[in-house]
Amino acid sequence: MQNQQADIENNLKQEHALVRALGGTEHLFWLLDRNRAIHFALVAQIDRVFEPSAWHAALLALQQRHPLLSTRIVAGPEGAPAFYRDPDARIPLRVVENARASWQVEAAREMNTPFDWSTAPLVRASLLQGEGDSTIILSAHHSVLDGMGGAYVIEDLLCALGGGSLMSLPLVQPLEDLLRAQMASASVPGAMAPAPETKVFRAASGARAEVAALALSAQLTQAVAQRARIERTTVHGAVAAAVHEAGRRLSRAWRERPVRTVSPIDVRRTVGGMGQANGVYITQNVTVDDRAQGAPFWDAAREVKALLAPAQTHASVVQETKALDAFMSSNPSVDDAAGFLSHMLAFDVLLSNLGREPVASVYEGFALKALWGPIVSSGFADDQVVGVCTQGGVLRLTQASYTAMPGLLDEVSAVLNEAVAA
Structure with missing residues (x-):
């Protein structure tokens, strides 16, 4: 292990150099993060304890594998930002021995700690050590990673932790470069209509994030997936409908106006060519639900699927x-x-779904017990960010907000129980 780590150190010690320019969404996220921090976190729980030195070695292996994990952002002379490599940058690891606070408290701490985009690396980790298990919180600036990319990094980290060898990945260019030929002949969609109401950003200082989490039972997870198929919709559609109904039960404001939800759409399979690379390879689609409280649940879930389906096509991604x-x-x-963001997208809910079994559950000598997230903020004062991940047959929900809707996840679970029983 010492020789392997020495080799990694030597390979990383290269001259500071331009890696690549930021893509369009990466650039947009860089600007938005300068307005209000919008970094995100993923949480992985494993059934074993390793020495911090093993985690440090695994994090170093990640930097050898992924070119963007040793970078900072530099603004060019005309404002165009680019990733630059810092050969001495190391992913910091904060270790909490005999952790007493819940991982939700520690994740909220991470959300309340912005990144300095001008300093490499743009990722960090916190380790909560229990008696026989561990929880790792991986946080990242949103220009260097999206949610699915973060899940791949978690899988690589756990593979390296178990002694696996990580091969270096080639640098992948931004989404625009991968689609440049198709973009040349594509039409541009019409101008987006502004939202009826402008969203307000949270206070520039003093606002504190709250993080909540809830795991459905394996039985309910299976029932939701099976019923969604019968109803010709998706689990994502069902969760979106449940969030909308739960929010209307809890909030008068949500009962009095349409609810706007943004769903990030991973385009790795649609476009191809980026594999498990770091960077941002998503589009974002806003759906509007103007139903009244108590409206037919599965109709709402089907409509979410129908509204998102066009945005998932290759032609739409290009446009x-x-x-x-x-x-x-x-x-x-x-x-x-x-x-x-505030005038055009102006969403109430950010629903980020990593899908079903996004990473492996079994590694050399240990197992992944749970994967939570993405935990993120848009910067709005009152948005409700719901992360969704089904790992090990269990659907897990997280809620991050600077003005939390208390009891939202419990109510979502209740709505889903009612929906599958009806």
């Missing part, structure tokens, strides 16, 4: 990427980006 590329090519300011 949306071209439109964003045109906007970002105008060199927008931080205020421009914030205005786009």
Whole structure:
């Protein structure tokens, strides 16, 4: 292990150099993060304890595998940002021995600690050590990773922790570069209509994130998946419908107006060519639910699927990427980006779903007990960010907010129970 780590150290000690420019969504996230921090976290729980030195070695192996995990962001002379490699950068690890606070408290601490985008690396980790198990919280600046990319990094980290060898991955270019030929002949979608109401950002200082979590039973998880298939919808559609109904039960504001939900859509399989690379390879789609409280549940779930389906096609990804590329090519300011978010997207819910079994559960000498997240914030004062992940046959939900809707996840679980029983 010592020789392997020495080799990694030597390979990492290369000259500071430009790695690549930020893609359109990466650039947008960089601007939004300068308005309000929008970094995110994933939480993995394993059934074994390792010495901190083993975690440090595994984190170092990650940096050897992924080119962007040793970078910082540098703004060019005309404002165009790029990733630059820092050969001496090491992913910091904060170790909490005999952790007494819940991982939710520690995750909230991570959410309340912004990244300095000008300092490498743009990821960090916190380790909570129990008597026979461990919890790792991986946090990342949202320009260097998206949720699915973060899940792949978790899998690589656990593989390295178990003694596996990680091969270096080639640098993958931004989404725009991968689609440049198709974008040349694609039409640009019409201008997006502004939201009826502008969203307000949280206070620039003093606001504190809260994080909650809830795991459905394996029985309910299976029942939701089976019923969703019967009803010709998806688990994502069912969870979205449940969040909307739960929110209406708990919030008068949600009962009095349509609920806007943004769903990040991973495009790795749709586009191809990026594999498990770091970077941001998503599009985002807003759906609007104007149903009244108590409206037919499965109708709502089917509508979510129907509204998202067009955005998941290759042609739509090309069009949306071209439109964003045109906007970002105008060199927008931080205020421009914030205005786009608050006036145009202006969502109430960010529903980020890693899907079913996104990473392996069994590693050499230990197992992944649970994967939680993504835990993230858009920067709005009152958004409810719900992370969804089904790992080991259990659907797990997280809620992150700076103005939390108390009891939301419990109510979501109740709505889903009612829906599968009806």
